[in-house]
Amino acid sequence: MTDFNSYFLMNADEVVQYVKAKMNYFTENADLTCAEIGDGNLNYVFRVVDEKSGKSLIVKQAGDTARISDEFKLSTNRIRIESNVLKLEGELAQGLVPDVYLYDDVMNCCVMEDLSDHTILRTALNEGRIFPKLADDLTTFMVNTLLLTSDVVMEHKAKKALVQDYINPELCEISEDLVYSEPFTDHNNRNDLFPANKEWIEENIYGDARLRFEAAKLKFAFMTNAQALVHGDLHSGSVFVKEDSTKVIDPEFAFYGPMGYDVGNVIANLMFAWSRAYVTDADEKYVSWLESTIVETVDLFKVKFLASWKENVTEIMAKEQGFDQWYLDSVLQDTASVTGMELIRRIAGLAKVKDLTTIADEQQRVQAERTCLSAAKEFILNAQGFRTGEQFLQGLKNSASSHNMR
Known part of the structure; x- marks a missing residue:
């Protein structure tokens, strides 16, 4: 199992390993599944679900190019900005943004509330x-x-x-x-x-x-x-x-x-x-x-x-x-x-x-x-x-x- 101490773009299986290694959100015996759900122009978005409890979360990771076109070379710093802005917006406009659980500046990803009921x-x-x-x-x-x-x-x-x-x-x-x-x-x-x-x-x-x-x-x-x-x-x-x-x-x-x-x-x-x-x-x-x-x-x-x-x-x-x-x-x-x-x-x-x-x-x-x-x-x-x-x-x-x- 990787230690996630250096950056790489994760696939669904690796996201499950990541959540187990970095989060205490799920129980030890959770049956976790993961699917990529993002259809945006820039990032990779995964939904992780415990099939036993139905509990879930979202992992969003930034790549160094835009998915819409490789012409757009991007700094992965944008995920830091997004995570920090969501936290600030959550203070200023309570209840109107998803909760942020974790920001990881090595893997350049953010773990947040799942809004699949929306x-x-x-x-x-x-x-x-x-x-x-x-x-x-x-x-x-x-x-x-x-x-x-x-x-x-x-x-x-x-x-x-x-x-x-x-x-x-x-x-x-x-x-x-x-x-x-x-x-x-x-x-x-x-x-x-x-x-x-x-x-x-x-x-x-x-x-x-x-x-x-x-x-x-x-x-x-x-x-x-x-x-x-x-x-x-x-x-x-x-x-x-x-x-x-x-x-x-x-x-x-x-x-x-x-x-x-x-x-x-x-x-x-x-x-x-x-x-x-x-x-x-x-x-x-x-x-x-x-x-x-x-x-x-x-x-x-x-x-x-x-x-x-x-x-x-x-x-x-x-x-x-x-x-x-x-x-x-x-x-x-x-x-x-x-x-x-x-x-x-x-x-x-x-x-x-x-x-x-x-x-x-x-x-x-x-x-x-x-x-x-x-x-x-x-x-x-x-x-x-x-x-x-x-x-x-x-x-x-x-x-x-x-x-x-x-």
Whole structure:
């Protein structure tokens, strides 16, 4: 049996040996089985189960290249960042992230709570399922993890120490390329366009100089605005749900960046779900819930943000009258811009979303993609005009109406 004192990528059998050697989570006579369950772009995820008791846990290990492509060479330090961020988020937003049991800096892995009784949010949305607590839980998570790690709350030296601790250059570079550069230029020839929309995207995205100019400005804001500790990849594949529970996972992209990056990612991914539902004539009750969730995600975030500001702000100048609303308005403007960037990059870039790629009918998929892309341009080019949830939703609906092929 290996002693796990030097790094290597584990297979399922070795993960069982690892858990027995490193954990006291299972009994000595446990009958452990293990299967790899991860389908993400970067890491290896295993579920270990005691077949006698049903007790289980998750082992997540980082490799030195991305699974999506060997072109992305990565530091395994990201698993340290993920483990530490999950612990911090667990303190700031209790009950909204999985518990971390162990971080191993030799094997570059993290052992954590098994959420197999939950479903990945994207999968659940594609199935038309409704989660009444979703907007409330996600806005609590975002306000608590973003505002409470910012300069308006934290002692400034302590905040700067966290900025240094969470410098995440390799994964930030992935976002800089896949979100802020390639969907507008395809300079690395990695973009994967739906053939029926290829010409339209080349004309309306690649060919829009004003849009590319705004994207350039947003890229440098993403690179330089160390506002708060953002999750960095808060899409519907990074959220586990069941009817009475929401858990945010996978903060390996975490770094100090603009708050609106997280909020915009959440809204954009709800919009992917809405666009799919719209073109496929999904159940009206589900569509109505999606619409209210988009609206509430913006509006509850605003209400909770200002309430938390009053309760937690420590920076003396942040207490000046009107500063809280000015600050929030800047976050909402960033949110609108990021909503647009995420909508574009998942269609005109390398990394897709199943919300759209699994639409079987070509005309429906064309319509859904153009709905998202046209709305995205509005969010980016007129970001200052989106301050309420209803304005965000109406921007999406207006785009859907203009591309109605039914």
